[in-house]
Amino acid sequence: MHSRTSDRPEGAQLSESARDGLKIVIVGGFGVGKTTMVRSVSEIRPLSTEETMTQAGVGIDDASQVQDKTTTTVAFDFGRISLDEQMVLYLFGAPGQERFWFLWDRLFMGTLGAVVLVDTNRLSDSWYAIDRLEHHGTPFIVARNNFGEPKHTLEEVRAALDLPADIPIVDCDARERDSSKAVLVALARHLYSLSTSPSTFSSAPSSAAQESTA
Amino acid sequence: MIRGAVDSEDPDRLYTVTGGRSRVDESVFDMVTLIVSESEPSPGMQSEHAKILRMCHRPLAVVEISSYLGLPVSVVKILLCDLLDTGKITARHPQVVRSDRQLPEPEMLKKVLVALQNL
Numbered sequence: 001m002h003s004r005t006s007d008r009p010e011g012a013q014l015s016e017s018a019r020d021g022l023k024i025v026i027v028g029g030f031g032v033g034k035t036t037m038v039r040s041v042s043e044i045r046p047l048s049t050e051e052t053m054t055q056a057g058v059g060i061d062d063a064s065q066v067q068d069k070t071t072t073t074v075a076f077d078f079g080r081i082s083l084d085e086q087m088v089l090y091l092f093g094a095p096g097q098e099r100f101w102f103l104w105d106r107l108f109m110g111t112l113g114a115v116v117l118v119d120t121n122r123l124s125d126s127w128y129a130i131d132r133l134e135h136h137g138t139p140f141i142v143a144r145n146n147f148g149e150p151k152h153t154l155e156e157v158r159a160a161l162d163l164p165a166d167i168p169i170v171d172c173d174a175r176e177r178d179s180s181k182a183v184l185v186a187l188a189r190h191l192y193s194l195s196t197s198p199s200t201f202s203s204a205p206s207s208a209a210q211e212s213t214a
Numbered sequence: 215m216i217r218g219a220v221d222s223e224d225p226d227r228l229y230t231v232t233g234g235r236s237r238v239d240e241s242v243f244d245m246v247t248l249i250v251s252e253s254e255p256s257p258g259m260q261s262e263h264a265k266i267l268r269m270c271h272r273p274l275a276v277v278e279i280s281s282y283l284g285l286p287v288s289v290v291k292i293l294l295c296d297l298l299d300t301g302k303i304t305a306r307h308p309q310v311v312r313s314d315r316q317l318p319e320p321e322m323l324k325k326v327l328v329a330l331q332n333l
């Protein structure tokens with residue numbers, strides 16, 4: 001763990017021709033492997049930083065709070081993958097705390113999509129993330145991070161999460177580069193297929209059903 | 215993991231760095247806007263400005279600059295506005311973005327998919 005700051009970028013530098021930054025977010029409960037996944041696929045060591053966000057105090061923690069401006073500091077980590085000479089994909093490990101989801105829209109504006117990492121021993125940790133993604137209309141896939149031998153089939157996990165049939169669910173080991181890469185490929189394939197069938201996407205499958213719990 | 219100095223940030227330092235400004239048109243810079251220096255630091259320049267110019271010889275995202283400087287993204291955006299206004303940097307804004315429920319063009323997403331498959 002380094003604590004110093006440096007004004008020299010470490011590791012691989014981007015190509016001179018890099019011009020298009022893309023964003024994908026990895027979400028999920030505490031300790032589910034978000035940072036591990038960023039680390040395994042990133043071409044740089046994961047970096048961390050913060051954003052300070054101000055919003056009207058419409059009760060981040062408590063609905064009875066005074067109607068005042070509230071400043072929330074959100075910490076997150078991220079990594080980077082150069083896709084080609086122009087495109088650079090940034091992967092963000094989103095903070096797990098539920099209260100940050102109020103800031104989700106602004107913090108990760110323009111994000112292509114999300115990976116919801118789940119640990120099947122703590123499935124309920126991911127309900128909130130899935131609910132918010134559906135609420136915001138952010139396309140996503142679910143990846144089960146296998147801490148040891150899986151005890152359930154993916155279809156059982158799908159049923160437990162009440163996940164619509166058109167949302168992909170895949171297995172992974174977040175520590176393995178190839179496995180994490182396969183998760184990103186699955187997300188990219190899902191995004192591509194959504195983009196070629198606009199009606200599926202604009203109708204935001206199942207969000208109405210989930211809205212009642214929001 | 216490289217942990218920036220953000221945690222222990224002294225509010226006075228943030229004030230000094232930004233000259234007390236707190237407003238910036240945030241829509242100018244995205245977290246993944248790529249910044250490129252267009253000039254060398256000049257003598258007497260504010261040290262954070264000079265650091266940014268030195269680190270952006272090659273393109274670097276706003277969020278990476280933030281991490282290396284140990285300053286919140288919003289503060290870095292203010293510093294970048296100064297440099298952009300005076301022509302000391304150029305900014306390459308993201309092209310492949312999703313807005314509300316509108317995905318980027320299929321051709322772009324196909325390129326992303328193929329690039330990931332070929333990694």
Ligand SMILES: Nc1nc2c(ncn2[C@@H]2O[C@H](COP(=O)(O)OP(=O)(O)OP(=O)(O)O)[C@@H](O)[C@H]2O)c(=O)[nH]1
Nearest residue numbers: 029030031032033034035036096146147173174175
């Ligand atoms: N056995 C096993 N351990 C894993 C796997 N993925 C992550 N871990 C471990 O689980 C712990 C938590 O992983 P992190 O990547 O820090 O999880 P995180 O989601 O970033 O955690 P927070 O940011 O605190 O919410 C670490 O000790 C990892 O080494 C996995 O696939 N298998």
Ligand SMILES: [Mg+2]
Nearest residue numbers: 034035036093
């Ligand atoms: Mg983490």
